[in-house]
Amino acid sequence: xxxxxxxxxxxxxxxxxxxxxxxxxxxxxxxxxxxxxxxxxxxxxxxxxxxxxxxxxxxxxxxxxxxxxxxxxxxxxxxxxxxxxxxxxxxxxxxxxxxxxxxxxxxxxxxxxxxxxxxxxxxxxxxxxxxxxxxxxxxxxxxxxxxxxxxxxxxxxxxxxxxxxxxxxxxxxxxxxxxxxxxxxxxxxxxxxxxxxxxxxxxxxxxxxxxxxxxxxxxxxxxxxxxxxxxxxxxxxxxxxxxxxxxxxxxxxxxxxxxxxxxxxxxxxxxxxxxxxxxxxxxxxxxxxxxxxxxxxxxxxxxxxxxxxxxxxxxxxxxxxxxxxxxxxxxxxxxxxxxxxxxxxxxxxxxxxxxxxxxxxxxxxxxxxxxxxxxxxx
Numbered sequence: 001x002x003x004x005x006x007x008x009x010x011x012x013x014x015x016x017x018x019x020x021x022x023x024x025x026x027x028x029x030x031x032x033x034x035x036x037x038x039x040x041x042x043x044x045x046x047x048x049x050x051x052x053x054x055x056x057x058x059x060x061x062x063x064x065x066x067x068x069x070x071x072x073x074x075x076x077x078x079x080x081x082x083x084x085x086x087x088x089x090x091x092x093x094x095x096x097x098x099x100x101x102x103x104x105x106x107x108x109x110x111x112x113x114x115x116x117x118x119x120x121x122x123x124x125x126x127x128x129x130x131x132x133x134x135x136x137x138x139x140x141x142x143x144x145x146x147x148x149x150x151x152x153x154x155x156x157x158x159x160x161x162x163x164x165x166x167x168x169x170x171x172x173x174x175x176x177x178x179x180x181x182x183x184x185x186x187x188x189x190x191x192x193x194x195x196x197x198x199x200x201x202x203x204x205x206x207x208x209x210x211x212x213x214x215x216x217x218x219x220x221x222x223x224x225x226x227x228x229x230x231x232x233x234x235x236x237x238x239x240x241x242x243x244x245x246x247x248x249x250x251x252x253x254x255x256x257x258x259x260x261x262x263x264x265x266x267x268x269x270x271x272x273x274x275x276x277x278x279x280x281x282x283x284x285x286x287x288x289x290x291x292x293x294x295x296x297x298x299x300x301x302x303x304x305x306x307x308x309x310x311x312x313x314x315x316x317x318x319x320x321x322x323x324x325x326x327x328x329x330x331x332x333x334x335x336x337x338x339x340x341x342x343x344x345x346x347x348x349x350x351x352x353x354x355x356x357x358x359x360x361x362x363x364x365x366x367x368x369x370x371x372x373x374x375x376x377x378x
Contacts, residue, residue, distance in 0.1 A: 028063050029071050032056040036068075040075045045083075048072070094122040097265030100155040100190075101203045102144065104135050104163070105210035107218045114218060116236075117143040118209045121151060124258035125205075125248045129213050129240050131232045133315075137165040141184045141276050148188060151259070153266025158185070159193045159203055167194070180276055187274040189267050212243075229315035273326040281311045282323065289346060291320060295337035299346045300330045 035056060039047050049072040053065055061068065099122040106115050115135050119128040128147045132139050140163070148154050160166060168178040175194035177185070185192045195202045217236055244255045251258070283291040289302035293311050300309065300320050309329060312319045320330040332341040344351055362370075 029056070029061055029067055032059050032061045032068075033071060033075075035059055036071055036075045037078075040072070040079050045076050045079045092122075096123045096262040097153075097155060097267075098123065099157045099159055100147070100151075101159045101206035102140075102147075103161060103203065103206045103210055104140075105214055105218075106135075107214050109218060109221045110223065114221070116210070116213045116218060118206055118213055119144075119147045120206045120209055121155065121255075121259065121262065122205065124255050124262045125251055126151065126244055126255045126259045126262075127209055127240055129209070129217065129236045131217075131229055131236060133229065135163070135165055137178065137180055138276055138278070140165050141181065141274070144184070145188075145273055148269060151266060152263050153269060154188045154190050155266055157191050157193050159195065161195045161200065161203065162197060166192070173197075184274055184276060187270060189270075230317050280323075281313075282308050283311050283320075284308050290340075293318060294334075296335045297340045298330065298332045298335075299340075299342045301346045302348060304329060 036052055049069040052072055053068050056068055100119055102119045106113055115132045117130050117132055128150055130143055162175055166177055166181045168176045177192050200207050217239055247254055285291055285300055285304045285307055289305055290297045290299050310321045310323045316334050318332045318334055319328055321328050335341050
């Protein structure tokens with residue numbers, strides 16, 4: 001083949017020197033070159049030679065797959081040369097206290113879909129990862145509220161992709177947030193922002209974190225016996241503490257130390273945590289300093305007797321919290337119906353060794369009185 005091409009080029013050179021018109025060498029894929037160029041243009045340079053080979057064969061191409069790969073590579077290069085905006089991206093310049101990126105990841109663990117929420121504070125690279133059982137609107141906003149509390153402030157912008165749980169619609173390529181998300185953003189005083197459609201590179205920082213969370217936290221769970229969501233979140237918090245305490249390869253700094261610099265520039269947390277989603281379950285504390293839930297009884301501090309508290313259930317853990325401030329008063333593992341979960345610290349005195357209503361021995365006068373009364377009745 002090389003000898004044939006060299007002989008053709010030598011003959012073309014000699015003919016051009018003599019002033020003769022040299023006919024261009026015909027390639028067997030020239031008849032599908034226009035088809036390939038159109039498909040590359042239509043897909044903005046993303047289509048592959050593997051997908052174009054069947055179309056080219058149907059159009060009359062009879063060559064090898066290697067030659068079609070060369071044709072597609074040349075067509076892609078020609079398309080990129082004519083579209084400067086696809087030659088590269090401008091690097092982002094982050095401002096302290098400005099942007100928080102969020103995203104969800106999902107992986108099947110032992111036949112059950114497990115969801116992970118990831119957030120990155122752009123300037124300090126401080127990372128936040130937690131597990132959840134779904135990606136609903138209330139769950140997402142609850143994760144965001146916990147993330148703000150962990151950061152100790154609120155950034156000016158929260159950047160997300162076009163999540164269905166936060167997106168009410170799209171008007172003129174502008175994403176309209178849901179009413180609940182808008183109220184949530186107004187409560188915490190940040191601006192909700194959304195990425196362009198099919199553009200994950202604009203928040204690649206959190207996309208990378210999702211990949212790390214899957215490989216480091218979710219894949220090791222496959223085949224494990226632990227299914228407690230609270231335990232998994234504790235392991236996620238431990239993992240975040242480790243990675244945030246190590247130098248970041250991109251900024252060559254420790255995210256925790258950068259967060260200490262960025263934290264004064266964050267917005268102030270509101271005094272009350274936002275309530276969203278379904279109305280929470282409330283219970284009144286009875287005289288035994290307990291609340292009842294699902295036919296089980298759970299103790300709370302006895303100073304709350306007669307007050308109304310909120311009951312939250314997270315997987316297998318029951319929490320008793322203050323309705324307004326969200327302060328946690330008690331945590332219990334769920335018990336079966338009819339059982340009781342008691343914490344001695346919730347009472348002013350330790351549990352007695354014997355019942356408080358145990359019968360005391362009667363005096364001689366009491367015995368004589370009871371004897372006389374029994375005689376009279378007989």
